[in-house]
Amino acid sequence: RKEVEQDPGPFNVPEGATVAFNCTYSNSASQSFFWYRQDCRKEPKLLMSVYSSGNEDGRFTAQLNRASQYISLLIRDSKLSDSATYLCVVKAGGTSYGKLTFGQGTILTVHP
């Protein structure tokens, strides 16, 4: 079983749609969780951290369920510029410089 699993998609949605991505992780000792965005042939960029209480940043909402070891990302009112690969990322417990484990990514294409 992969340490971090995501639905690879691709997701093709029209502008304005709401889309949700799911992710599960296998290491119950994982301590930090993130969503990164990666554009084609570029480095990953942090989209948002994910907390158990849930957190929202504009059109993006992330949720963490530690009991189910499940992470989600909701994008509302999709824009063309949201087209990218979304990476679910988990950091191992321990120091603040822990190893990151990446999911395989979910490809999103937003079309006019």
Add this chain to the structure above:
Amino acid sequence: GAVVSQHPSRVICKSGTSVKIECRSLDFQATTMFWYRQFPKQSLMLMATSNEGSKATYEQGVEKDKFLINHASLTLSTLTVTSAHPEDSSFYICSGGGSYTDTQYFGPGTRLTVL
């Protein structure tokens, strides 16, 4: 956010040559830097953890004699791909985290093509 640079951004070399990639943290000190590799249509895979002033820790399956890592200062880590072969062609990305943050910041990556 913090800035990490990589050089070169792209390199094409002949099989058998060695290639050095530099990773610099420009506005913070990185005690630890990480080196990742990403093949087409795949996600990032951690190759090694680079610690300033000590030996790197390599992930299972990564040959330490082939991928030489040096982290001589708090702002510079280098990855040398020795005797590169076409199967080493990949996107190599480094990351680092400052002491003030839980986040890792990624360099722009180096695209290596071995002919």
